[in-house]
Amino acid sequence: MDGGCFVSERENLLKNESEITKEIEDAVKVLLQGLGEDSNREGLMKTPLRVAKALRHGTRGYRQEVKDIVQGALFPEAGLDSGVGQAGGAGGLVVVRDLDLFSYCESCLLPFQVKCHVGYIPSGQRVLGLSKLSRVADVFAKRLQDPQHLADEVCSALHNGIKPAGVAVVLQCWHIRIPEVGQSFLDHSHHSAKMGLQDWLSTFVYSCSGVFENENRDVWGDFLTLLKLKGVEVEKNHTQTTAKLCWCPFSSLDVPVFNKHQSTGDYCRVSSMTGPSQSAMISAVAAILHSLGEDPLRKELLGTPHHFVQWLMNFKKCNLEIKLNGFKLAKPNMSEGNGNAGCNQDEMKSELNIPFWSQCEHHLLPFHGVVHIGYFHASGDKSIDRSILESIVHFYGCKLQVQERLTRQIVETVSSTFGVEVMVVVEANHICMISRGIEKVRSSTATIAVLGRFSSDPTAKAMFLQSVAEITAFGE
């Protein structure tokens, strides 16, 4: 620390939005350069601007106040007329379940998904408009966060805003699972690879105030039963741990030290475990944190630039020839009869649900899912090793991509390497569809590419798609 107090938010007040956007754009250009990309190629030209806008929008909670939301949304509502009990504006539990939110992980700057359940017990003959529970939760979700901290902030903001008898917040959070250093994404291929959240790191956290705390735990039980009605099962002995380990898979990694340069104001790495280009990238991410109104020297953010860069480096542009050598070596596995791939005795073979991770070049956000590959081979031939197909998928996934190109590159490479007729289906969830403006949480994308017989014979294509449908059956 440089001893001075943190002034980023105050500095930001003096800048206009386009100046802040420009700062982030410049930093993103450094990141693209570090990835070996040409930031002037057409697909990337507007990426810095898109990323800057998305980050500003995704952290707009720093510029919102809970009192503006709650104000004017507290309605007078009677409690019981007579008798002993709790109801309405005095004592009647109110719960809103299944609010889909997303937030940014403060440890690695990647978005994480949140399902938020909020309850409160009205007091003082007034209730809060129901949608405001969601809006208040979103103010804190739209910041750099850790799940427990998010739950605590939502809880205490609602408690202070509504002055109720008590507030309860339960969050289910899902974080992208990331390979450890030195491991590749392929190490996850043994997982069930159906699309969905089951492959994500998940955590349950809760926070409560007032009557939900120890003295009156039966209201907590009521709250949990109301969640159970919607299929949300919170373990009974799930307790708030005081020193919870950070859930982000990056948090356990080695963190290089960096500091703010006294004269230039730049954030520089002090140690030099990485090359000069990564060092520039790390400084760029620290500058982004600063532009978002955060303090890059805040304890929880010290490792963030390094973590985010480490994630990005999985998608560094690399030399095609070196990588493809591996595939060529594998080719002898196929029998010599491989040339007659067009004759009628050929069998269709398929490898389904090959998992992949990739990075959307338009938004610098991950997309991930599964690849299904079908091909024809002569009946006597050995089939292509699944591990080779996994390598091809992995190779084309690990770069800045768009799904349409990924699909085409896989179909072309499998065809040219093995001389077979191929069909490829890629199914993916795009984090940019979830975390940015449109926030379409359940949406998923599918793309198809076909070569040879699959393009001319609708029956062959339909047969392969049918085999995918049989195995996949509702990828949620």
Next chain:
Amino acid sequence: MDGGCFVSERENLLKNESEITKEIEDAVKVLLQGLGEDSNREGLMKTPLRVAKALRHGTRGYRQEVKDIVQGALFPEAGLDSGVGQAGGAGGLVVVRDLDLFSYCESCLLPFQVKCHVGYIPSGQRVLGLSKLSRVADVFAKRLQDPQHLADEVCSALHNGIKPAGVAVVLQCWHIRIPEVGQSFLDHSHHSAKMGLQDWLSTFVYSCSGVFENENRDVWGDFLTLLKLKGVEVEKNHTQTTAKLCWCPFSSLDVPVFNKHQSTGDYCRVSSMTGPSQSAMISAVAAILHSLGEDPLRKELLGTPHHFVQWLMNFKKCNLEIKLNGFKLAKPNMSEGNGNAGCNQDEMKSELNIPFWSQCEHHLLPFHGVVHIGYFHASGDKSIDRSILESIVHFYGCKLQVQERLTRQIVETVSSTFGVEVMVVVEANHICMISRGIEKVRSSTATIAVLGRFSSDPTAKAMFLQSVAEITAFGE
């Protein structure tokens, strides 16, 4: 028709947003008055403004242009390098599934839910940014719509915007089910009353262009199979009907004629099948349509004001005493031993999943769901007829409400009418949470009210909640 061409959109260009909002606010005040409500009471004070803002926001598609969305989001993307087939920016099918949208029914002005699936086949070596498929669909969803028309507009806008080889759009739509004239909401109590969309009117529509049309139907089959992977089953023989009946349950009802008054410009009913207050309400809704930039004299909108008012009139404030007479008559069904409702031999009885519809007084939008009622009665006593409890729920549902008050009123009425100790749980989906700003499609709300033993004995409360949980099990 008054012979002049329709000028609403042009007129609107000359007004500023606050003038338009004011027009709608004034019309909403007429509606509240017609419902017998005091628009100055605290819960309703800001309702006209809220409704005006929500309607403007919910119909913002009239003020958006597809070219602004598509522009700059078409990216160059190669097709196949060599070989025969389809892939990438030339021929490779791209599908985005499960886009949650909502729209307004042009026949009754109530919101309807949409799950949108879009596919297209790129041509000319370019692809559209994936999120734009959702954004374009939303431009047309945010207008007064009919499902088939919505599908057709999305399809043709994408076709013209992307110039692809073809576009396919499948929509699943859900419309609120409304009782016929003279029937009450109670007639639906025989339905499975679990919360969810199964009680809604649903329809499947599709639209397609280019290669998805007849000459090359196998791509249509590919598209449907990709939907099937996400559990969306479109019937094979589902065909576009040329003269599809309107799906809105109101459309079959008698439509009174109204016209634009030549000198005042007001919309007035010509016939007089309803009273003067309803007549004013109908004119007010016609004025709202005009303020939204629509032509109230457009063929499809002629019945809309009448339909919307008819829906609203289900929630007219009415005299409590007359209605409650029915409950009093029912009381003799209970045995005389009813007084000792506190002793240990009492049995807990419950009536679960009583369906209800209500109207949110903050947004003039429906909320609906189920009520669970538990009570203690002496072991020899007859239990309370479910039909009486249904009547109580129905009575308190059919007015402008908030869920917290509904819950309290049910608990108080059951207790005072039958002298029993009662617990009430209300679970609801609020259309205002789905269709307005926060658009939390999966959210649901639960409220609890307890009287007597249920408030002092956590075990009794937990036992009742447990019985609800056992029956309800994941109300999706």
